Amino acid sequence: MSRITKDEVKYVANLARLAITEDEAEIFQKQLDAIITFAEQLNELDTDLIQPTTHVLHMRNIMREDKPGKGLPIEDVLKNAPDSKDGQVRVPAILE
Incomplete structure (x- = not known):
C-alpha cells in the first residue's frame, strides 16, 4: 500500500x-x-540513550579576541x- 498518492505528489509539485x-508523478x-x-x-x-546533537562532528568557532586598534586617518x-562634508561621507537621501 502506497503511503503517498499521485494527487499528493501533484499537489506538492504545484506548491x-x-x-x-502523469508519468513523472507516478515515478515521484x-x-x-x-x-x-x-x-x-x-x-x-530506540534513541533514549542518544544525546541530541546539532552536528555529527564536534565543532567550535576559533575566533581571535576583539581588540580595538588604531584606524586609518x-x-x-x-x-x-565620492562625496564628503565636514569629515563625514555624504550619501544620497533615501527618505522623503
Missing part, C-alpha cells in the same frame, strides 16, 4: 511551482513512498569617498 507529467510517487518507508523504519529505533578614508 513548488513545478510542472510534472514511488520514490517518495520509498523515502517515507525508510523514514518510518528510523522511528522504530580620516583624510585617507575620505579620499575614497
Whole structure:
C-alpha cells in the first residue's frame, strides 16, 4: 500500500511551482513512498540513550579576541569617498 498518492505528489509539485507529467508523478510517487518507508523504519529505533546533537562532528568557532586598534586617518578614508562634508561621507537621501 502506497503511503503517498499521485494527487499528493501533484499537489506538492504545484506548491513548488513545478510542472510534472502523469508519468513523472507516478515515478515521484514511488520514490517518495520509498523515502517515507525508510523514514518510518528510523522511528522504530530506540534513541533514549542518544544525546541530541546539532552536528555529527564536534565543532567550535576559533575566533581571535576583539581588540580595538588604531584606524586609518580620516583624510585617507575620505579620499575614497565620492562625496564628503565636514569629515563625514555624504550619501544620497533615501527618505522623503
